[in-house]
Amino acid sequence: MVAAAAQRRETAGRRRIQTGLAVAGALVVFSTLWEVYKLLGGIIDDRWPDILPVRPDNLTMPHVWEIAGSFIEPVQRGRSEILAMSLLKAAGFTLIEAGLGFLIGTVVGLGLAVLMLRSFWLDRALVPWINISQTVPLIALAPIVVTWGRTTFLGDTVSVALIAAYLTFFPVAVNGLAGLKSPAPEALELMRSYAAGWSKTLFALRLPAARPYLFPAFKLAATLSVVGAIVGEISAGIRGGLGRVILDYAGRYTTGPEKLYAAVIAAALLGLFVFGMANLAEARILRGENQES
Amino acid sequence: MTMLTPVPAISIQGVGKTFNPDSDERVVALEGIDLDVAATEFVSLIGPSGCGKSTLLRLIADLITPTTGTVEVFGRSAHEARLDRDYGMAFQSAGLFSWRKVARNIELPLELMGWSKADREARSAEMLELVQLPEFGNHYPWQLSGGMQQRVAIARALSFKPRLLLMDEPFGALDEMTREHMQNELLDLVAEVGTTVVFVTHSISEATFLSDRVVVLSPRPGRIHAIIDVPLGDRRTEDTREDETFFKSTTEVREALRQVGASA
Ligand SMILES: Nc1ncnc2c1ncn2[C@@H]1O[C@H](COP(=O)(O)OP(=O)(O)O)[C@@H](O)[C@H]1O
Numbered sequence: 373m374v375a376a377a378a379q380r381r382e383t384a385g386r387r388r389i390q391t392g393l394a395v396a397g398a399l400v401v402f403s404t405l406w407e408v409y410k411l412l413g414g415i416i417d418d419r420w421p422d423i424l425p426v427r428p429d430n431l432t433m434p435h436v437w438e439i440a441g442s443f444i445e446p447v448q449r450g451r452s453e454i455l456a457m458s459l460l461k462a463a464g465f466t467l468i469e470a471g472l473g474f475l476i477g478t479v480v481g482l483g484l485a486v487l488m489l490r491s492f493w494l495d496r497a498l499v500p501w502i503n504i505s506q507t508v509p510l511i512a513l514a515p516i517v518v519t520w521g522r523t524t525f526l527g528d529t530v531s532v533a534l535i536a537a538y539l540t541f542f543p544v545a546v547n548g549l550a551g552l553k554s555p556a557p558e559a560l561e562l563m564r565s566y567a568a569g570w571s572k573t574l575f576a577l578r579l580p581a582a583r584p585y586l587f588p589a590f591k592l593a594a595t596l597s598v599v600g601a602i603v604g605e606i607s608a609g610i611r612g613g614l615g616r617v618i619l620d621y622a623g624r625y626t627t628g629p630e631k632l633y634a635a636v637i638a639a640a641l642l643g644l645f646v647f648g649m650a651n652l653a654e655a656r657i658l659r660g661e662n663q664e665s
Numbered sequence: 666m667t668m669l670t671p672v673p674a675i676s677i678q679g680v681g682k683t684f685n686p687d688s689d690e691r692v693v694a695l696e697g698i699d700l701d702v703a704a705t706e707f708v709s710l711i712g713p714s715g716c717g718k719s720t721l722l723r724l725i726a727d728l729i730t731p732t733t734g735t736v737e738v739f740g741r742s743a744h745e746a747r748l749d750r751d752y753g754m755a756f757q758s759a760g761l762f763s764w765r766k767v768a769r770n771i772e773l774p775l776e777l778m779g780w781s782k783a784d785r786e787a788r789s790a791e792m793l794e795l796v797q798l799p800e801f802g803n804h805y806p807w808q809l810s811g812g813m814q815q816r817v818a819i820a821r822a823l824s825f826k827p828r829l830l831l832m833d834e835p836f837g838a839l840d841e842m843t844r845e846h847m848q849n850e851l852l853d854l855v856a857e858v859g860t861t862v863v864f865v866t867h868s869i870s871e872a873t874f875l876s877d878r879v880v881v882l883s884p885r886p887g888r889i890h891a892i893i894d895v896p897l898g899d900r901r902t903e904d905t906r907e908d909e910t911f912f913k914s915t916t917e918v919r920e921a922l923r924q925v926g927a928s929a
């Protein structure tokens with residue numbers, strides 16, 4: 373058993389190295405394609421202007437090394453702070469909103485799942501509304517929520533978190549309900565044979581059984597919470613987060629296009645980070661329970 | 666007549682069960698079942714697939730309610746008996762909770778009954794000893810073979826020392842060798858505490874080896890076709906399987922099954 377565990381760890385380690393290599397490889401391939409497009413595109417553009425979908429000039433598509441280099445250049449001329457540092461701070465600010473949104477969304481999503489499990493009629497009544505909720509464009513909703521926050525004690529951070537939660541509750545509710553319903557009839561009969569009531573069955577059987585369904589939802593919700601927070605920041609015009617930074621650099625695009633690209637990369641990295649955290653939590657919590665892990 | 670007849674462990678009177686009575690999918694699963702099981706008796710239910718064995722077991726367990734008739738367990742309704750946790754149950758699939766280690770699986774009913782942690786741990790250790798898996802408490806179920814998992818399921822069913830054990834083809838998924846070994850172990854286990862057992866099986870030799878009485882059910886609708894006494898006494902060992910009486914009883918069960926159209 374000990375040998376088996378060591379073997380599993382070794383395989384897991386090797387898998388992690390493989391993943392790292394694959395990611396680095398994809399980055400190299402993508403950067404190369406980008407530069408090749410610029411190079412060939414330049415020739416084509418000279419001959420037949422306006423036939424390329426994206427213009428290959430340095431304003432539309434800055435060089436890969438310019439984007440990479442911009443991270444270590446000062447944010448503005450005359451300031452000592454480099455762009456990477458400023459983006460890190462902004463990402464931290466957005467992370468707090470996203471984290472709060474993730475928490476709210478998870479609690480609401482799980483709560484809805486339990487309610488729908490409990491009551492046939494609530495299930496019937498809620499499902500269409502939950503589905504409709506995701507068809508409303510977030511951009512339209514965000515200013516309303518921000519106005520709520522500004523006229524009450526909630527404030528901007530909570531408003532943005534609520535906007536993020538609007539996206540995150542959905543996968544949690546849907547997968548959560550599927551997970552709560554996943555135990556085999558025999559497992560439910562077993563609980564009944566112990567005269568375990570509804571709530572004991574929920575906590576001892578249904579919720580633990582739902583975890584393998586919930587973690588994929590959490591991973592999705594984590595990345596959605598970053599998207600929601602950034603959209604919320606942009607519509608609320610809140611300073612301090614990545615949303616505002618993106619908005620600023622978009623406004624000053626002509627004087628530094630690589631900065632906008634850098635900000636977008638920062639947003640993607642933040643999404644990747646929260647995804648990684650959710651992944652890590654899953655691995656830790658479900659560790660040992662299944663043969664595969 | 667004796668003046669004092671002890672309360673039977675199970676008393677089933679005029680029981681019938683019809684599923685979906687008001688629809689096209691109406692199934693008369695059982696009809697006119699009368700059966701008493703004495704305390705500490707071991708009774709097997711055998712019969713062709715779909716004849717209502719599991720249904721009868723689930724009626725005793727109060728997992729479903731009869732359409733007609735009454736089921737009493739230790740002198741009260743099956744419902745009250747369930748609420749009092751009078752029985753333990755084991756199915757063909759061990760049904761261990763994959764997220765609980767083996768010991769914690771055995772402790773599940775104890776946890777639901779509000780036992781203290783120390784008491785629970787003491788009892789699960791004791792049960793692991795009884796089913797000969799003392800070193801496996803800290804393993805996850807997937808790390809155990811099918812036979813070992815089934816032993817854990819039996820330990821779980823007996824962990825709170827119920828007076829009655831209900832088993833639905835618990836060894837059905839095991840190979841022949843493991844199966845016979847588990848049969849011996851089960852008899853030792855239930856003899857120790859004096860547990861009453863109702864045991865559903867497909868196997869004629871299993872039913873005969875284990876039981877004081879074998880109930881043969883006939884299908885469509887499920888009825889009791891015959892009840893066969895197995896006069897092998899209380900001490901059954903590996904040698905019992907070569908005993909003359911064992912062969913005779915096995916033949917009797919087989920004949921009865923042939924009459925109800927089982928292709929066993
Ligand atoms: N929940 C149920 N709903 C409808 N029909 C059922 C249900 N459970 C069992 N039956 C039917 O009752 C009959 C007896 O089933 P069962 O007791 O499982 O048989 P056995 O265990 O002897 O194979 C079968 O025809 C089966 O289809």
Ligand SMILES: [Mg+2]
Pocket residue numbers: 718719720833
């Ligand atoms: Mg059955």
